[in-house]
Amino acid sequence: MDPKELAQQVIDGNRRALARAITLVESARADHREQAIILMDALKASNRVALRVGLSGTPGVGKSTFIETFGMMLIREGLKVAVLAVDPSSSRSGGSILGDKTRMELLSREPHAFIRPSPSQLELGGVARRTREAVSLCEAAGYDIILIETVGVGQSETVVSQMSDLFLLLLAPAGGDELQGVKRGIMEIADMILVNKADGDLKAAANRTCADYAGALRLIRKRSYDPEGYPKAMTVSALQDNGLTEAWTDMQTLIDWRRAHGHFDARRARQAEYWFAQEIRFGLLGQLDREPLKSMIAQLAGQVASGDITPSHAAHDVLTALREG
Amino acid sequence: MDPKELAQQVIDGNRRALARAITLVESARADHREQAIILMDALKASNRVALRVGLSGTPGVGKSTFIETFGMMLIREGLKVAVLAVDPSSSRSGGSILGDKTRMELLSREPHAFIRPSPSQLELGGVARRTREAVSLCEAAGYDIILIETVGVGQSETVVSQMSDLFLLLLAPAGGDELQGVKRGIMEIADMILVNKADGDLKAAANRTCADYAGALRLIRKRSYDPEGYPKAMTVSALQDNGLTEAWTDMQTLIDWRRAHGHFDARRARQAEYWFAQEIRFGLLGQLDREPLKSMIAQLAGQVASGDITPSHAAHDVLTALREG
Numbered sequence: 336m337d338p339k340e341l342a343q344q345v346i347d348g349n350r351r352a353l354a355r356a357i358t359l360v361e362s363a364r365a366d367h368r369e370q371a372i373i374l375m376d377a378l379k380a381s382n383r384v385a386l387r388v389g390l391s392g393t394p395g396v397g398k399s400t401f402i403e404t405f406g407m408m409l410i411r412e413g414l415k416v417a418v419l420a421v422d423p424s425s426s427r428s429g430g431s432i433l434g435d436k437t438r439m440e441l442l443s444r445e446p447h448a449f450i451r452p453s454p455s456q457l458e459l460g461g462v463a464r465r466t467r468e469a470v471s472l473c474e475a476a477g478y479d480i481i482l483i484e485t486v487g488v489g490q491s492e493t494v495v496s497q498m499s500d501l502f503l504l505l506l507a508p509a510g511g512d513e514l515q516g517v518k519r520g521i522m523e524i525a526d527m528i529l530v531n532k533a534d535g536d537l538k539a540a541a542n543r544t545c546a547d548y549a550g551a552l553r554l555i556r557k558r559s560y561d562p563e564g565y566p567k568a569m570t571v572s573a574l575q576d577n578g579l580t581e582a583w584t585d586m587q588t589l590i591d592w593r594r595a596h597g598h599f600d601a602r603r604a605r606q607a608e609y610w611f612a613q614e615i616r617f618g619l620l621g622q623l624d625r626e627p628l629k630s631m632i633a634q635l636a637g638q639v640a641s642g643d644i645t646p647s648h649a650a651h652d653v654l655t656a657l658r659e660g
Numbered sequence: 661m662d663p664k665e666l667a668q669q670v671i672d673g674n675r676r677a678l679a680r681a682i683t684l685v686e687s688a689r690a691d692h693r694e695q696a697i698i699l700m701d702a703l704k705a706s707n708r709v710a711l712r713v714g715l716s717g718t719p720g721v722g723k724s725t726f727i728e729t730f731g732m733m734l735i736r737e738g739l740k741v742a743v744l745a746v747d748p749s750s751s752r753s754g755g756s757i758l759g760d761k762t763r764m765e766l767l768s769r770e771p772h773a774f775i776r777p778s779p780s781q782l783e784l785g786g787v788a789r790r791t792r793e794a795v796s797l798c799e800a801a802g803y804d805i806i807l808i809e810t811v812g813v814g815q816s817e818t819v820v821s822q823m824s825d826l827f828l829l830l831l832a833p834a835g836g837d838e839l840q841g842v843k844r845g846i847m848e849i850a851d852m853i854l855v856n857k858a859d860g861d862l863k864a865a866a867n868r869t870c871a872d873y874a875g876a877l878r879l880i881r882k883r884s885y886d887p888e889g890y891p892k893a894m895t896v897s898a899l900q901d902n903g904l905t906e907a908w909t910d911m912q913t914l915i916d917w918r919r920a921h922g923h924f925d926a927r928r929a930r931q932a933e934y935w936f937a938q939e940i941r942f943g944l945l946g947q948l949d950r951e952p953l954k955s956m957i958a959q960l961a962g963q964v965a966s967g968d969i970t971p972s973h974a975a976h977d978v979l980t981a982l983r984e985g
Contacts, residue, residue, distance in 0.1 A: 368976075371972070372970070372972055372973045372976055375970045375972060375973065376969075376970060376973060379967075464972065467971075468972065471970075603967075604965040604966065604967075605965070607964045607965055607967065607970075607971050608961050608964055608965050608971075610971035610972075611960065611961060611964045611971040611974050611975055612961075613971075614971055614972055614974075614975030614976075615948065615957070615975045615978050615979065616945065617975075618975055618976075618978075618979040619944045619945065619947075619948075619979070619982075620941065620944065622944075623940065623944075632940070635936065636933050636936060636937075639932045639933055639935075639936045640929040640930070640932055640933050641929070642704075642928075642929075642932070644701075645697070645700045645701060645796075645932075646792075646932050646933075646935035646936040646938075646939055647696070647697055647700060647789065647793065647935075647939055648697045648700065648701060649936050649939075650936055650939030650940045650942075650943055651693075651697055651939075651943075653940050653943075654940065654943040654944070657944075
């Protein structure tokens with residue numbers, strides 16, 4: 336199908352077209368990439384701006400339950416919700432988080448919800464591009480809130496935060512000494528920390544953990560793009576649907592303030608520049624993984640290791656071969 | 661001069677030729693780079709293998725005094741010593757560590773010593789390549805020990821450890837709670853930790869600091885390329901020339917063991933492969949800093965930020981321009 340026509344169908348709210356469009360942006364084929372670029376260009380006509388919410392949490396913190404309960408709450412408010420995932424492990428395992436829609440049984444049956452698992456068999460760079468473009472597709476399709484889920488592994492949090500207007504860190508109740516388990520860099524990109532499972536036996540531990548993180552957040556340098564009181568930590572229970580309305584209110588307060596002060600648009604502009612630079616790097620370095628260069632590099636690496644050729648000379652040969660096609 | 665002839669003069673021990681050769685590898689000009697590659701190829705004829713010792717320490721730990729005293733001790737043992745530096749800050753400040761040879765007054769007057777400051781006005785990638793090639797030049801010129809100094813900032817320790825057979829971390833006496841100031845990654849690449857200034861009022865503090873680091877080193881996973889008892893921490897006083905002979909004996913023990921077990925050569929082979937990969941990356945990404953691409957990218961970045969073009973589309977245009985020359 337003509338990519339411009341596909342874009343129009345996406346904008347018109349056709350779910351099958353949206354799914355097809357995401358499949359197109361996932362493809363690594365050169366002709367598909369050309370079509371994807373035309374498709375993405377044509378989305379501008381929609382002029383829609385969704386709220387993009389990144390959500391990170393290690394396995395076991397109750398991410399699926401949170402998305403299910405939070406998503407259903409948003410839908411009851413009359414909003415349309417899309418759920419995407421960045422799963423850095425899926426390229427290795429072939430599996431994917433969100434692969435099993437039964438993890439979000441109610442949400443997956445909602446006509447106003449759209450759930451798409453993380454693509455498998457892609458490198459993180461590929462997952463990042465596909466998810467970023469899928470976010471734009473869902474936005475153009477009229478979804479109001481786009482949840483972008485990731486497990487807290489390696490660089491995936493950075494990837495997700497760079498495509499989110501708001502970044503949530505979901506944590507489980509724990510002893511205070513486990514605070515160190517969350518890397519400082521992650522604390523710095525979090526806009527809100529939600530300590531989940533604040534119910535039953537874990538309620539007291541959740542409150543303690545929340546207080547610990549609230550303290551840790553106060554130690555972080557005040558950020559110019561936050562109103563007073565942010566970033567903040569709070570407890571929720573996704574299982575019992577407690578605290579999610581409050582969390583949503585606080586998210587809206589934060590985002591309204593950022594919109595009013597120009598930080599919302601500024602962040603998106605910065606993110607676009609970031610992805611532009613990343614796409615160039617990704618495209619350049621990607622050349623090294625393709626034949627015949629890949630074999631040439633492997634062969635030269637052996638000669639470099641054995642001392643038959645200097646690293647500079649071998650690199651010079653590779654770059655010359657690249658330049659001369 | 662013909663680069664092959666220059667190489668021969670370097671191998672013959674001509675100091676002026678060595679200095680000229682280093683100037684040549686520092687140059688970013690394309691024709692100089694071609695000559696540098698021929699020069700580096702021609703060094704193989706020397707068949708010399710020096711001991712490359714990386715040395716990291718923050719300002720104030722007494723690095724210059726250590727190099728001065730340690731270097732003079734090596735020279736008394738009949739060895740020839742070269743001192744190079746990787747200074748990531750020099751590209752910004754225009755200044756350079758080792759810029760003032762009076763910092764090593766005795767050593768700089770020794771005929772068996774060669775001291776070369778860090779080049780200024782180069783990016784870390786450029787400093788890395790130049791220093792790596794300068795190390796090979798000094799090695800071919802017959803220097804037995806090559807000390808590669810760096811301040812402990814950012815990535816410079818990784819750069820230096822990737823061109824060293826042995827990596828020393830020089831520390832000052834401190835309270836035990838400052839142990840956290842040394843990043844875990846640095847602890848993991850250190851072969852020996854030397855706590856300097858173990859003299860006068862600071863002697864007791866130096867012993868405490870040394871014990872703290874010895875304890876920390878024991879927590880690091882045993883490395884297959886180390887004999888029993890390594891990595892190790894010890895105290896020295898560069899000012900009073902105390903402990904340096906012992907440190908040198910321990911360095912030799914470590915290196916002899918690594919040579920005997922194949923780890924010395926294996927490490928150099930791995931390093932060569934690392935630099936090969938780095939040179940390719942450096943060369944590829946370096947294209948983006950050159951005109952007319954640089955201006956094209958800057959202009960597109962503005963359009964990307966304002967939303968006039970998608971990041972993928974803009975990157976596609978850059979990569980196409982690059983491919984089509």
